[in-house]
Amino acid sequence: xxxxxxxxxxxxxxxxxxxxxxxxxxEGEVINIGWHCTDRICKMGKAQKxxxxxxxxxxxxxxxxxxxxxxxxxxxxxxxKSIGIKSEDRVCLFMDKVPELYLGFLGVLKIGAIAQPLFxxxxxxxxxxxxxxxxxxxxxTQRKHVGKVRKLLERTPFLEHIIIIDHDGLKPLKxxxxxxxxEKAEWIDEFEIFPTxxxxxxxxxxxxxxxxxxxxxxxxxxxxxxxxxxxxxVLDLQDDDIYWCTADPGWVTGTSYGIIGAWxxxxxxxxxxxxxxxxxxxxxxxxxxxxxxxxxxxxxxxxMKAGEELVKQYDLSSLRHLASVGEPxxxxxxxWSQRVFGKPFYDTYWQTETGSMMICNxxxxxxKPGSMxxxxxxxxxxVIDEKTFExxxxxxxxxxxxxxxGWPAMMRAYWNNEEIYKxxxxxxxxxxxxxxxxxxxxxxxxxxxxxxxxxxxGHLVSPFEVESALLEHPAVAExxxxxxxxxxxxxxxxxxxxxxxxxxxxxxLELEIMNFIxxxxxxxxxxxxxxxxxxxxxxxxxxxxxxxxxAQEWGQDIGDTSTLDDE
Amino acid sequence: xxxxKDVVLKYVINEYLEDExxxxxxxxxxxxxxxxxxxxxxxxxxFLENKYKISIPDDKATPEAFDSVTKIVKLVNEFLx
Numbered sequence: 001x002x003x004x005x006x007x008x009x010x011x012x013x014x015x016x017x018x019x020x021x022x023x024x025x026x027e028g029e030v031i032n033i034g035w036h037c038t039d040r041i042c043k044m045g046k047a048q049k050x051x052x053x054x055x056x057x058x059x060x061x062x063x064x065x066x067x068x069x070x071x072x073x074x075x076x077x078x079x080x081k082s083i084g085i086k087s088e089d090r091v092c093l094f095m096d097k098v099p100e101l102y103l104g105f106l107g108v109l110k111i112g113a114i115a116q117p118l119f120x121x122x123x124x125x126x127x128x129x130x131x132x133x134x135x136x137x138x139x140x141t142q143r144k145h146v147g148k149v150r151k152l153l154e155r156t157p158f159l160e161h162i163i164i165i166d167h168d169g170l171k172p173l174k175x176x177x178x179x180x181x182x183e184k185a186e187w188i189d190e191f192e193i194f195p196t197x198x199x200x201x202x203x204x205x206x207x208x209x210x211x212x213x214x215x216x217x218x219x220x221x222x223x224x225x226x227x228x229x230x231x232x233x234v235l236d237l238q239d240d241d242i243y244w245c246t247a248d249p250g251w252v253t254g255t256s257y258g259i260i261g262a263w264x265x266x267x268x269x270x271x272x273x274x275x276x277x278x279x280x281x282x283x284x285x286x287x288x289x290x291x292x293x294x295x296x297x298x299x300x301x302x303x304m305k306a307g308e309e310l311v312k313q314y315d316l317s318s319l320r321h322l323a324s325v326g327e328p329x330x331x332x333x334x335x336w337s338q339r340v341f342g343k344p345f346y347d348t349y350w351q352t353e354t355g356s357m358m359i360c361n362x363x364x365x366x367x368k369p370g371s372m373x374x375x376x377x378x379x380x381x382x383v384i385d386e387k388t389f390e391x392x393x394x395x396x397x398x399x400x401x402x403x404x405x406g407w408p409a410m411m412r413a414y415w416n417n418e419e420i421y422k423x424x425x426x427x428x429x430x431x432x433x434x435x436x437x438x439x440x441x442x443x444x445x446x447x448x449x450x451x452x453x454x455x456x457x458g459h460l461v462s463p464f465e466v467e468s469a470l471l472e473h474p475a476v477a478e479x480x481x482x483x484x485x486x487x488x489x490x491x492x493x494x495x496x497x498x499x500x501x502x503x504x505x506x507x508x509l510e511l512e513i514m515n516f517i518x519x520x521x522x523x524x525x526x527x528x529x530x531x532x533x534x535x536x537x538x539x540x541x542x543x544x545x546x547x548x549x550x551a552q553e554w555g556q557d558i559g560d561t562s563t564l565d566d567e
Numbered sequence: 568x569x570x571x572k573d574v575v576l577k578y579v580i581n582e583y584l585e586d587e588x589x590x591x592x593x594x595x596x597x598x599x600x601x602x603x604x605x606x607x608x609x610x611x612x613x614f615l616e617n618k619y620k621i622s623i624p625d626d627k628a629t630p631e632a633f634d635s636v637t638k639i640v641k642l643v644n645e646f647l648x
Contacts, residue, residue, distance in 0.1 A: 057600045096601060121604060144586030170588070275598040276605055277630040302605075305626075457606075507617045514610045515582060523606035 002363035004233040007374065014377040016408060019229040023264065030195045031221045033202055034077070034110035036228075037263035038070040039193070046266050053242075053270040053288055054099050062099055066266070069103060072182060074191035076100075076107025079180055083161055085138055087112030087194050088201060092131060092139040093249070094118050094149070097273035100165045100182055101249055102259055104140050109202055109221070112194030116204040116216075119250030124148040125469065125520045129213050130206045131156055134415060140180075142166050150174060198222035204415060205252045207352040208453060208462035216415030217352045223256075223409035224264055226356035230376060231261030234348060234360045235292055236321050243269040244285070245294040251459065252352040253325055256409070257294055278306030282314040289318040296326035298457035300333045300345060301488045311340045321363060323348055326458020327490045328446035331370030347372055349444070351432050353424070355409025358432075359401075359444045371443040372436065380404035382429070383438050386450075389427035395440040398447045402429030452546055454483040456491050461525050463493075463546065466517060469525075470495060473516050475503040480536050482550040484529065495527035496549055498535055505532035540565045571619075571643065576636045578614055583607060593637045598630040608633050615639065621646040 004010055024040070025031050041051075047067035054062045064072065085091060091108045093115060095101040101117070108115040116134055118127060120142075127148055131139070138161035139149060149162055153175060160176060167179035196202070202221045206214040231237050235257065243262050247253035262269040270288045274280060276299065285293065303311075322337060322345045329347040338344045346361035349372040359381065361373035375381035382391035384402040392399045410430070414421045424431055435447040454461040463481035470479035478498045483491035497513070499505055510530045518526035537545040542565075551558040572593050580591055583603050597603045603611060612628050615621070623646060632642045 057596065143588065147585060147587065168588075273601070275596075275601050275603070275630065277599055277634070279631065280599055306629075507613075511610060511613050511617055514613065518607060518610060523604050526606060526610065528606075528609050 002236050003238065004236070004362050004364065007362045007365045007377070010233070010377040016225055016229075016378055019225045019408075023224065023228055025225070027198075029197075030193075031198055031224065032109060032112075032193050032196045033221050033224045033260055033264075034073055034106040034108075035193045036224055037106055037260060038066060038073050041066045041263065041266040042070050044266060049266070050268045051263060052099065052102065053268065054273065055271070055284065056098070056273045064099065064103075066263075069106070069263070071187040071189055072099075072103045073106040073110055074188040075182065075185050076104050077110040077193075078188045078191060079185065080107065080113065080138065081111050083138070083178065085111060085113050085161075087196075089113045089137040090116045090134040090204060092116040092118055092134070092136045094120055094122075094127065094139055094141040094145055095165070096120050096142065096144075097248055097254075097271050098142065098165070099271075100140070102271070103182065105249060105255060105259055106263075109196075110191065110193050112196050112200065114201050114204050114218075115255075116206075117249050117251075117255060118206065119248060119522065120145055121524075122148075122250075122522045123518065123520045124151045126214075126465075126522050126525075128152050128155060130216070131159060133206075133213065134204055134216055137161065138163060140165060143168070146177070196221045199412070201412070203255060205255070205352050208460045208465060209420070209451070212420065212462075212464065214462065214465070215417055215420060217252075217411045218413045218415055219355050219409065220412055223355045224260055225408035227256045227260045227409055228264040230357040230360070231257060231265055234346070234357050234362060234376070235261065235294055235323055236363045237262065237265045237267045237292060239266065241267050241291045241320070242289055242318070243267050243292045243294070244272075244288070244290045245269065246272070246281075246296065246299060247294070247325075252355070253294075253296075253458075256356055257325075276302065278303050278310055282311065282316065285316050285319065286314045291318050291320040292323075293319060293321075294323045294325065295345070296458045297324055297329045297333060298326065298489050300324060300329070300337065304333065304336050305488065308340050316341060319343065322346065323361075325350065325357075327455050328372065329370075334367065334369035344369070349373070349434075349446070353411040353430075353432065354403070354407075355411060356407065358403060358407075368441075368443050371439075371445050373444065374442050375403075375444075376407075379407050381444075383436060383444075384426075384429055384431070389429060392438075396437045398435055398437050400431050400450060401434045401436050401444070402426075402431055404428065405430050452482070452550070454481075454491050454493055456483070456486070456493060456524055457489040459524050461493055465521065466493060466495065466525050466527065469517055469520050470497060470513065472520070473513055475499050475509060476513065478536050478544075480544045480546050480549055481527065482546055482553055484553040486528075492528040493525060494529045494531070494553060496531050496533050496536060498533055538565050571640050572636055574618070575615070575639055575643075579603070579611070579636065582610070582614075591636075594635045596634050597636070598634045600634075603633065605630065611639075615643055619643055619647060
């Protein structure tokens with residue numbers, strides 16, 4: 001029997017009080033994600049239950065019970081307090097998927113500080129703009145990434161502490177650097193948790209828009225209410241599950257469901273901190289007897305490419321339930337999964353700003369391959385007319401996805417950017433920026449983005465950010481960045497550039513520019529193709545017509561070109 | 568062969584290795600070892616194609632085929648013949 005039982009019945013009777021009661025929370029009382037994911041689970045009698053099975057490069061393995069993670073998060077919290085970190089200070093977690101990332105996240109929350117997880121593959125410029133925007137006080141990182149932080153010292157006077165978790169003592173620490181070794185530290189058993197309330201800030205995740213700098217999405221401790229319940233009802237997490245969320249906590253899935261969702265439900269989860277290969281993923285599932293697997297369409301399509309014969313070499317019979325998030329899951333992937341694993345991937349739709357799942361396929365509810373599913377009980381959603389911002393009642397007519405604000409994990413602000421935050425709402429609806437249709441049965445079908453943001457492998461890349469970085473390359477005079485279709489990643493970044501006099505458009509320069517962006521921003525933002533143009537298409541007022549370039553890549557009609565400056 | 572191994576190893580160290588103290592060998596796992604991610608593999612493939620004037624089909628440019636310098640050199644040699 002699934003946790004949700006009947007979707008229709010849950011919709012009828014829904015109240016967020018269900019989750020509040022199950023988590024033992026009453027309005028106005030203290031609520032702290034760090035405590036709820038560790039101490040509370042121990043108090044429920046699960047102290048000796050395995051909380052985390054971690055595997056690193058080369059097969060190194062570490063295991064932690066819920067009592068271990070309780071003490072480890074106490075220890076990290078205690079250390080941060082000892083160096084002067086206070087409630088609401090921003091603490092950046094800039095690490096690979098090592099245990100300290102997961103434990104550090106909760107340790108930060110336990111002292112009432114704000115966790116700012118950042119993808120460790122970010123280049124120094126991507127790191128800088130996010131640290132500067134948040135005025136981050138401390139960063140916890142690894143030796144292998146500290147070089148990127150050192151490059152920013154002059155520009156980050158606000159960053160008081162650079163905490164290195166694996167300093168080996170072979171080279172001296174530099175300015176503002178501190179060594180903290182969790183395994184060698186004296187673990188703290190008794191620790192006073194900061195009394196955060198429902199609206200106390202908890203997490204700051206960064207996301208990209210079409211224009212402007214990345215935005216810091218502010219979440220609060222009350223978000224655990226919807227993260228707990230969606231993990232229970234949609235991922236169907238049960239007490240004896242071995243759960244694997246493949247997302248990196250540098251992104252919202254990796255925290256909402258790679259940390260909070262699983263541990264607030266007292267479920268054992270495993271983490272593989274190694275690069276992707278179909279072989280190693282199947283081996284990991286077999287070895288750990290994974291029962292619930294939450295992954296992403298890009299990974300699923302990569303597994304499809306690796307072939308069905310490979311699947312047969314492993315015993316994957318432990319798998320009980322599968323789900324997906326990141327970008328729309330194509331019908332072929334759902335059908336493939338049903339054929340090779342004997343069960344479909346259940347697609348889920350949500351984003352950094354929503355903090356928890358919004359439109360989902362549920363255990364027990366018929367899956368229509370290619371559909372995002374139905375709106376989560378307790379959330380009011382609709383397809384909205386783009387001009388009137390009123391709900392469209394006619395089935396299968398495309399419009400903007402809209403949600404009525406009010407679910408617990410809804411973002412509370414963009415950090416220091418009230419103006420952009422307000423623009424996300426119209427006529428009382430929160431607009432995530434995606435278009436869809438809804439059919440007569442209430443199933444949502446993804447149509448596309450409502451802006452120029454590029455969704456590559458489930459991660460949003462701002463064309464503006466890449467264009468700006470391209471202009472810093474000595475050869476580039478002008479740039480325009482759009483998405484182009486990709487079989488595995490759905491979309492990838494493509495750049496069009498004009499060159500400054502004296503530079504020749506050749507393959508070596510293309511590679512040099514690609515690597516320039518990769519190191520400055522991130523591998524995700526690196527254009528996978530660069531096309532040299534004599535001039536970029538522009539309107540007569542000088543605005544680059546990105547729309548035309550995008551249409552060219554997607555084989556679409558280029559539309560109205562009456563404003564094109566073709567002289 | 569050894570010359571190509573050194574060229575590729577040097578390129579990987581210069582372009583992808585973040586930890587300056589880490590020692591890379593011809594057989595260090597690059598993809599599964601987290602040194603080169605799947606997106607960055609595109610630039611590594613492009614380097615090999617530019618350098619050795621070859622074209623590596625996408626279905627041959629798998630994480631497994633790019634998982635060490637030794638494997639990469641083996642792959643490149645398939646297309647040089």
